Amino acid sequence: MYNVVLIRSNPVRPYPRLEKMANCLVKNGHNVTVLAWDRDMDYEPRNEQLKLKSGTVPIIRIGIKGQFSGGMKKNLRGLIKFQRFIYSWLKQHKSEFDVIHAYDFDTGYTALKFAKKHKKKIVYDIPDYYIDSHGLRGSCIGWLIKHMENSVINRADATVICTEERKKQIQGTHPHNLYVVHNTPDIDIEDQKDLNLDNEKLKLVYVGILGRTRFIDKIAEVVARRKDCEFHIGGFGGGLESYFENIDKEYENIYFYGRMPYDKTIALERACDVMCAIYDPSVPNHYYAAPNKFYEALALGKPLIMARNTGMASVVEKEGLGEVIEYNEESLNNAIDRLLHKKFQQNEVAKKAKRLYCNNYSWKKMETVIQELYSVI
The missing domain is CATH 3.40.50.2000 (Glycogen Phosphorylase B;)
Structure with a gap:
């Protein structure tokens, strides 16, 4: 040893x-x-x-x-x-x-x-x-x-x-x-507590570094203009803390939690409907990225939104585990529409995601x- x-x-x-x-x-x-x-x-x-x-x-x-x-x-x-x-x-x-x-x-x-x-x-x-x-x-x-x-x-x-x-x-x-x-993730899914969030709206979530190359400010702007969904965000660094503190106060469907311990991160992700890992494809490293969010989504059985030509997006597209979008607001908005229409398929996506997680990751x-x-x- x-x-x-x-x-x-x-x-x-x-x-x-x-x-x-x-x-x-x-x-x-x-x-x-x-x-x-x-x-x-x-x-x-x-x-x-x-x-x-x-x-x-x-x-x-x-x-x-x-x-x-x-x-x-x-x-x-x-x-x-x-x-x-x-x-x-x-x-x-x-x-x-x-x-x-x-x-x-x-x-x-x-x-x-x-x-x-x-x-x-x-x-x-x-x-x-x-x-x-x-x-x-x-x-x-x-x-x-x-x-x-x-x-x-x-x-x-x-x-x-x-x-x-x-x-x-x-x-x-x-x-x-x-x-x-x-x-x-090394987590016991069944140990996570339910947060009892609003079940009427589609809940998008991101927890991580608050960097501009993660598209998170654009997600907030798209969601803020809609009445049928929410954006739950946590994290630190990257220069966007003040932005999210302010937009949280301005819009009732944007929720900012700040820095979160990992167990609370998983609990929040479990309570939401869709996880976001939308990285800027013009950054070379993002082509090879292995976002924690991808693996957490599989383990939790949640659909993902990812940007085309970024790490693991090809798996999401091939396996039908969410939406792969272009890196712009219009493409995101259209993806949210499709996810709302396919909400009844969430159980099928969950089974597929968890099976892939158990078999491969x-x-x-x-x-x-x-x-x-x-x-x-």
Whole structure:
């Protein structure tokens, strides 16, 4: 069994992908510690506790003021300080762990440098390939970062991606052990409480980063003009909090919940009718996206609205699990009309979605992959 340090450049408040990984490791006898970057305010490292299904693990959060979805320029100072913190903490505690499990390039490169120097194992987990998620493809700095990130992939003891499609995105690399761990929820659907929302109107829901490339402000504007549906939204970051606080007050069919813990996110999604994962297809990384919302919708048996030419939209279209739209308001409005007319088919969609989830994406299947990964490194 290993002593594992998981590192992520967000506060893990929540961050389901890391929390599920940590829980799986704890459940299988490994010891886990988490390092995290809180961008809300500046503060010295804090030793806190992260509650998981299978126990509680230490999490060390450092506060370095930054901006979610702010890009490299707005976060460069914080990013450099976070790298120094990672290396310093790893050096001070090097006798206490065997494996570093690093998420994305903004933790992976520093983690790799330390791991190779001090003979530690490293698992490189790629929720988002850096040059595509930060709009750097084709630039000089993008070329440099691609070269650096590919070196992490090539030298890590194992690499984790979130869909089979991502193999195309990292084409040209030569990972030693490559595994696919989907962003599947680890939830007990039957344990979720009913929220008793209005059953007369079609309820759309989105909970996540409040970024403009998620089309969420446009969803709100479309729904605000209608009387037959509602939009329930939660999340943080991305610069749209004030917008949703204001529109919530202005329209009776727009509901903004702010930052939500994961259990309340699932409860809200379960209470609504349609889940939204409408990402801007002009962003290269969105073609390979594996939105949590896609997997949560399958597990909950909910139809989805997704944008054409974005990750997993082809599955929604092929399997008839919702609506795939063009990235504009008219297409969304038409999709809502169709969903209202097909509301009587929801039970059929639910059965199909849950069957696909169980056969292809269930968290039990993902746990088997994680166990295999940690047995070979």
